[in-house]
Amino acid sequence: xxxxxxxxxxxxxxxxxxxxxxxxxxxxxxxxxxxxxxxxxxxxxxxxxxxxxxxxxxxxxxxxxxxxxxxxxxxxxxxxxxxxxxxxxxxxxxxxxxxxxxxxxxxxxxxxxxxxxxxxxxxxxxxxxxxxxxxxxxxxxxxxxxxxxxxxxxxxxxxxxxxxxxxxxxxxxxxxxxxxxxxxxxxxxxxxxxxxxxxxxxxxxxxxxxxxxxxxxxxxxxxxxxxxxxxxxxxxxxxxxxxxxxxxxxxxxxxxxxxxxxxxxxxxxxxxxxxxxxxxxxxxxxxxxxxxxxxxxxxxxxxxxxxxxxxxxxxxxxxxxxxxxxxxxxxxxxxxxxxxxxxxxxxxxxxxxxxxxxxxxxxxxxxxxxxxxxxxxxxxxxxxxxxxxxxxxxxxxxxxxxxxxxxxxxxxxxxxxxxxxxxxxxxxxxxxxxx
Amino acid sequence: xxxxxxxxxxxxxxxxxxxxxxxxxxxxxxxxxxxxxxxxxxxxxxxxxxxxxxxxxxxxxxxxxxxxxxxxxxxxxxxxxxxxxxxxxxxxxxxxxxxxxxxxxxxxxxxxxxxxxxxxxxxxxxxxxxxxxxxxxxxxxxxxxxxxxxxxxxxxxxxxxxxxxxxxxxxxxxxxxxxxxxxxxxxxxxxxxxxxxxxxxxxxxxxxxxxxxxxxxxxxxxxxxxxxxxxxxxxxxxxxxxxxxxxxxxxxxxxxxxxxxxxxxxxxxxxxxxxxxxxxxxxxxxxxxxxxxxxxxxxxxxxxxxxxxxxxxxxxxxxxxxxxxxxxxxxxxxxxxxxxxxxxxxxxxxxxxxxxxxxxxxxxxxxxxxxxxxxxxxxxxxxxxxxxxxxxxxxxxxxxxxxxxxxxxxxxxxxxxxxxxxxxxxxxxxxxxxxxxxxxxxxxxxxxxxxxxxxxxxxxxx
Numbered sequence: 001x002x003x004x005x006x007x008x009x010x011x012x013x014x015x016x017x018x019x020x021x022x023x024x025x026x027x028x029x030x031x032x033x034x035x036x037x038x039x040x041x042x043x044x045x046x047x048x049x050x051x052x053x054x055x056x057x058x059x060x061x062x063x064x065x066x067x068x069x070x071x072x073x074x075x076x077x078x079x080x081x082x083x084x085x086x087x088x089x090x091x092x093x094x095x096x097x098x099x100x101x102x103x104x105x106x107x108x109x110x111x112x113x114x115x116x117x118x119x120x121x122x123x124x125x126x127x128x129x130x131x132x133x134x135x136x137x138x139x140x141x142x143x144x145x146x147x148x149x150x151x152x153x154x155x156x157x158x159x160x161x162x163x164x165x166x167x168x169x170x171x172x173x174x175x176x177x178x179x180x181x182x183x184x185x186x187x188x189x190x191x192x193x194x195x196x197x198x199x200x201x202x203x204x205x206x207x208x209x210x211x212x213x214x215x216x217x218x219x220x221x222x223x224x225x226x227x228x229x230x231x232x233x234x235x236x237x238x239x240x241x242x243x244x245x246x247x248x249x250x251x252x253x254x255x256x257x258x259x260x261x262x263x264x265x266x267x268x269x270x271x272x273x274x275x276x277x278x279x280x281x282x283x284x285x286x287x288x289x290x291x292x293x294x295x296x297x298x299x300x301x302x303x304x305x306x307x308x309x310x311x312x313x314x315x316x317x318x319x320x321x322x323x324x325x326x327x328x329x330x331x332x333x334x335x336x337x338x339x340x341x342x343x344x345x346x347x348x349x350x351x352x353x354x355x356x357x358x359x360x361x362x363x364x365x366x367x368x369x370x371x372x373x374x375x376x377x378x379x380x381x382x383x384x385x386x387x388x389x390x391x392x393x394x395x396x397x398x399x400x401x402x403x404x405x406x407x408x409x410x411x412x413x414x415x416x417x418x419x420x421x422x423x424x425x426x427x428x429x430x431x432x433x434x435x
Numbered sequence: 436x437x438x439x440x441x442x443x444x445x446x447x448x449x450x451x452x453x454x455x456x457x458x459x460x461x462x463x464x465x466x467x468x469x470x471x472x473x474x475x476x477x478x479x480x481x482x483x484x485x486x487x488x489x490x491x492x493x494x495x496x497x498x499x500x501x502x503x504x505x506x507x508x509x510x511x512x513x514x515x516x517x518x519x520x521x522x523x524x525x526x527x528x529x530x531x532x533x534x535x536x537x538x539x540x541x542x543x544x545x546x547x548x549x550x551x552x553x554x555x556x557x558x559x560x561x562x563x564x565x566x567x568x569x570x571x572x573x574x575x576x577x578x579x580x581x582x583x584x585x586x587x588x589x590x591x592x593x594x595x596x597x598x599x600x601x602x603x604x605x606x607x608x609x610x611x612x613x614x615x616x617x618x619x620x621x622x623x624x625x626x627x628x629x630x631x632x633x634x635x636x637x638x639x640x641x642x643x644x645x646x647x648x649x650x651x652x653x654x655x656x657x658x659x660x661x662x663x664x665x666x667x668x669x670x671x672x673x674x675x676x677x678x679x680x681x682x683x684x685x686x687x688x689x690x691x692x693x694x695x696x697x698x699x700x701x702x703x704x705x706x707x708x709x710x711x712x713x714x715x716x717x718x719x720x721x722x723x724x725x726x727x728x729x730x731x732x733x734x735x736x737x738x739x740x741x742x743x744x745x746x747x748x749x750x751x752x753x754x755x756x757x758x759x760x761x762x763x764x765x766x767x768x769x770x771x772x773x774x775x776x777x778x779x780x781x782x783x784x785x786x787x788x789x790x791x792x793x794x795x796x797x798x799x800x801x802x803x804x805x806x807x808x809x810x811x812x813x814x815x816x817x818x819x820x821x822x823x824x825x826x827x828x829x830x831x832x833x834x835x836x837x838x839x840x841x842x843x844x845x846x847x848x849x850x851x852x853x854x855x856x857x858x859x860x861x862x863x864x865x866x867x868x869x870x871x872x873x874x875x876x877x878x879x880x881x882x883x884x885x886x887x888x889x890x891x892x893x894x895x896x897x
Contacts, residue, residue, distance in 0.1 A: 153861055174865035174867060175833070
């Protein structure tokens with residue numbers, strides 16, 4: 001019997017660390033060769049780590065949510081045969097912590113400790129405005145929001161062992177103290193003591209949801225986009241009647257095997273046309289270097305809602321794709337993103353982004369630019385509106401485009417010119433296909 | 436030497452470290468503990484226990500002196516003598532029994548003990564310099580329990596007549612004159628003991644009060660007793676250095692003076708031991724001079740925990756023990772987090788001071804509307820019969836729901852009340868709980884119940 005250490009492999013170009021998002025093999029589990037042990041997430045994609053050998057899991061390097069450095073030990077297996085660890089070999093591996101270790105403490109040192117100002121702790125039963133709990137408090141005042149739960153060490157231990165957050169448990173004792181009986185009541189009610197006895201009750205529980213995986217990536221990305229980019233949003237109404245007629249006709253007469261056309265392929269082609277006149281819109285702004293990279297190729301990110309959260313798969317070189325090709329690519333990418341099979345390359349390299357919530361699109365949105373791009377085109381919902389044509393009201397299919405631009409590099413005038421060009425192209429769709 | 440692999444490695448066998456190791460052993464974890472000196476750390480070897488032994492010697496000697504002078508209770512005795520060498524030997528025997536006991540407990544719980552100085556190589560590996568050479572230990576989890584050391588003043592380096600609390604507990608005879616720098620609890624405990632043993636003691640404190648962690652009401656009986664023992668207290672004065680014949684100081688009004696002293700005891704606090712064990716080879720976030728930990732005693736590095744004095748105030752053995760127990764349980768996979776309400780602190784001065792939870796000022800500063808009352812031992816029968824009428828028990832509670840936030844006492848032997856105070860706070864007692872508990876008569880504990888009654892406005896015996 002020997003031990004086999006599996007280290008976190010290089011999961012992508014330029015990737016130095018990855019976040020552990022799932023363990024598929026628990027300690028003690030037997031795994032076969034090629035069986036997936038864990039999933040890690042990089043900036044771009046989730047990567048599954050298969051086992052190169054057969055064996056039994058005896059050690060895991062980290063918990064879900066931890067950041068691991070590429071090359072650090074991930075898991076140890078007990079294997080038949082000698083394994084890959086020599087007795088005495090160094091098997092230590094540091095887990096890179098999520099927080100940058102160097103910067104924070106220095107700052108903390110130089111900052112004098114502020115004395116917190118006393119915050120008056122209000123009695124729980126204070127003021128007529130507060131809702132009166134339907135549940136009678138037999139003695140003492142109930143615990144106020146924000147107060148630590150009050151319980152004896154034995155009750156605390158029992159709750160901890162059962163994985164119960166005492167902040168969710170209603171205490172009936174003096175000062176809101178939680179007794180063993182209160183805990184029993186909580187167990188019996190399946191965790192809803194407030195509902196007992198009917199009526200309205202105050203809920204004092206707080207659920208802590210750790211920000212891990214894709215959610216954390218989205219949070220980081222959005223914070224960067226919003227803190228660094230000076231957004232300007234421009235909304236214009238587009239009359240889609242002509243385009244919708246064309247789309248209907250094309251779909252009805254399409255060749256077998258072709259993906260059905262949605263609005264997106266038209267918009268993508270219109271963007272290709274528009275940015276040909278305004279290359280500054282199809283660009284990446286490297287604000288640290290002070291350079292705007294205007295791209296020749298038009299790589300359009302298409303924001304997609306997936307079960308894990310927002311992802312942006314990228315249709316590359318749209319300038320070289322025709323309408324049907326665009327439709328096929330969008331269909332393929334959104335399926336890959338939705339099922340978590342999108343490759344790293346398919347999730348990076350965009351130069352401009354489209355965001356659309358379809359029927360949920362609302363009438364106006366303020367899209368957040370996909371940093372470090374400089375423009376994002378948001379599609380709002382389509383609706384039939386009465387439009388005055390000079391003689392009478394006619395039903396027209398109308399839709400708004402809400403587009404945001406990085407005002408550091410795009411002026412309002414240029415933004416307006418871009419959107420007006422899109423409007424022109426979409427309202428007279430033949431123009432999309434004529435050079 | 437072959438490399439040792441283990442599940443848990445504890446560095447430092449003080450009260451935090453050895454408790455962590457014992458608990459880890461009980462939970463069936465393969466555990467190794469490394470200690471460079473005797474098991475038990477500062478607490479058992481040069482701190483809590485030996486100082487209490489010397490304080491006991493001093494108390495007994497003072498009692499006999501008291502009897503020799505003709506006491507009001509009718510006991511008369513001849514003039515006593517002190518053989519401090521013998522006292523120290525007796526103290527050492529107690530220390531030996533206790534440290535031996537710790538070693539036995541570790542063994543009983545199948546903890547492997549390594550004797551030597553540990554240095555981190557990386558986050559999973561430690562090298563120990565033992566008498567037989569370097570021993571490498573690899574562990575999945577490491578608990579840092581390196582403790583603390585007395586703070587040395589640059590202008591009063593330890594050596595010669597300048598001593599720390601460690602040396603003060605091993606003196607051959609009481610110094611004729613003793614200067615103490617720092618009026619914290621360690622300085623005053625030892626100062627009072629040596630004054631009772633016949634030393635002329637002078638305490639020099641830079642602040643304008645003794646025991647600055649407690650309020651004036653709590654420290655007043657101690658100051659009174661110190662005065663009765665002839666201890667001179669120089670407040671607002673700065674120690675400048677050791678000179679001919681004693682300690683040079685600068686008084687509050689800027690005058691340079693010399694305090695006559697055969698020995699100069701420096702007790703200006705303790706510093707966490709964060710250097711000398713390879714911290715440079717780790718990436719540990721710090722919290723000021725302490726290692727930063729979260730509510731589970733985890734450091735910024737995964738698999739590395741820290742407990743005890745090295746993690747912050749209060750630097751108390753019982754805090755370290757509770758942290759050690761918790762860290763071991765967390766490593767064993769149990770769902771634990773620091774949820775303690777109070778860590779009682781005891782000052783073994785004469786009279787003793789005990790404080791658990793919030794002082795009145797602290798409770799107000801925390802935003803609570805409070806009610807607080809004290810009950811004096813002068814109105815407690817048992818205290819009178821023990822000639823120990825100085826002091827009181829005081830309770831601080833929330834005005835709205837009577838939840839007890841803090842309990843303090845000063846008086847003879849009140850350290851034992853720490854148990855009741857701690858239990859009340861940890862159980863979440865309200866004033867009515869304490870007032871409604873029968874306290875045996877005649878005991879000092881009745882003052883606890885009476886303090887609760889008085890805070891409720893229902894005192895019976897005052």
